[in-house]
Amino acid sequence: MNVKTQTILWIAQRASAAVLALCVTVHLATMVYAIRGGLSAAEILSRTKGNAGWLAFYTVFVLAVTVHAPIGLRSVVTEWFGWRGAARDVFLLGLAMLLAVMGMRAVLGVFL
Amino acid sequence: MTHIQRVLDPTLAYRFACRVGMCGSCAMTVNGVARWTCRTHVDKVVKNDRMEIAPLRNLPVIRDLVTDMREFFDKWAKAKGQFSGRLTKNEDFQKVKPDSLERVAVDAGIECIGCAVCYSSCDVVSWNPDYLGPAALNRAWTLVKDERDSKKIERLRAVAGDAGCHSCHTHMSCTEHCPKQISPTAGIAGLKREVSLALFRKAL
Numbered sequence: 001m002n003v004k005t006q007t008i009l010w011i012a013q014r015a016s017a018a019v020l021a022l023c024v025t026v027h028l029a030t031m032v033y034a035i036r037g038g039l040s041a042a043e044i045l046s047r048t049k050g051n052a053g054w055l056a057f058y059t060v061f062v063l064a065v066t067v068h069a070p071i072g073l074r075s076v077v078t079e080w081f082g083w084r085g086a087a088r089d090v091f092l093l094g095l096a097m098l099l100a101v102m103g104m105r106a107v108l109g110v111f112l
Numbered sequence: 113m114t115h116i117q118r119v120l121d122p123t124l125a126y127r128f129a130c131r132v133g134m135c136g137s138c139a140m141t142v143n144g145v146a147r148w149t150c151r152t153h154v155d156k157v158v159k160n161d162r163m164e165i166a167p168l169r170n171l172p173v174i175r176d177l178v179t180d181m182r183e184f185f186d187k188w189a190k191a192k193g194q195f196s197g198r199l200t201k202n203e204d205f206q207k208v209k210p211d212s213l214e215r216v217a218v219d220a221g222i223e224c225i226g227c228a229v230c231y232s233s234c235d236v237v238s239w240n241p242d243y244l245g246p247a248a249l250n251r252a253w254t255l256v257k258d259e260r261d262s263k264k265i266e267r268l269r270a271v272a273g274d275a276g277c278h279s280c281h282t283h284m285s286c287t288e289h290c291p292k293q294i295s296p297t298a299g300i301a302g303l304k305r306e307v308s309l310a311l312f313r314k315a316l
């Protein structure tokens with residue numbers, strides 16, 4: 001991987017961190033609100049189903065996680081376990097795809 | 113040290129030259145912390161009447177307290193730490209305003225004595241042997257900000273990515289321990305900025 005790609009990864013991780021900071025705040029505030037107000041699962045689903053706003057919000061959230069987590073893990077496996085080279089990057093790409101699929105499944109699950 | 117070598121154990125190997133904090137050759141680990149030993153008073157660092165002196169961390173030991181500094185300085189070269197001017201000797205001196213933003217940034221990092229205290233204090237160097245380290249990156253930063261230098265983009269390429277500024281965790285051990293009160297961390301942050309700018313301008 002050349003230094004240009006490495007630099008792009010670094011920027012992508014910083015940018016996704018900024019998006020995540022916002023998403024996590026909104027997500028936590030919503031959870032607290034939903035629980036405090038005593039909303040049941042059925043009531044929550046009735047609000048999320050077909051709601052394009054929540055669909056867009058959680059899609060952004062999942063994509064930010066997909067970008068952020070594997071890049072962070074890349075440093076962790078390199079520095080802690082000395083794992084370098086192409087195999088590591090292929091593994092992390094696979095992990096990113098797994099996160100995207102699982103995350104989007106959950107998002108669509110409460111939308112459809 | 114000199115007392116130990118002259119009186120107690122003449123075989124002891126250690127390194128010093130100037131004894132006034134200029135040459136950067138006397139750095140060692142004193143009670144677990146990297147320091148320039150010529151300017152370190154025993155009464156400031158002694159703990160419970162004990163003092164342990166060890167070689168610098170993150171560098172191969174040659175003998176006793178003497179470490180092999182080749183890797184450390186080779187990384188300066190890898191970070192393109194050589195000045196490369198634009199003018200020839202036939203032209204007049206290029207004037208640099210002492211209070212320009214660029215020159216102020218250079219001044220903040222230029223007094224490095226190459227002692228490797230920062231290098232020895234940096235965990236990222238221990239974890240990632242390719243990491244260029246705080247001193248080499250600080251050197252590159254002072255050249256990136258030098259208006260007279262002509263190799264800015266090559267240098268930014270040399271210090272970007274996994275082996276360069278992007279691996280710094282901003283722990284600031286280097287800044288905390290540098291005997292010349294330099295902040296390599298600030299220089300490295302500056303390099304990250306310059307590299308990103310170069311990337312956005314499609315120059316990288």
Ligand code: SF4
Nearest residue numbers: 234280281283284286
């Ligand atoms: S701030 Fe960066 S260079 Fe300095 S000790 Fe920490 S990781 Fe190393």
Ligand code: SF4
Nearest residue numbers: 224225227228230290
């Ligand atoms: S930056 Fe400071 S600690 Fe590092 S080599 Fe230069 S003088 Fe020594």
Ligand code: FES
Nearest residue numbers: 131133136138150
């Ligand atoms: S002997 Fe020169 S800096 Fe200590």
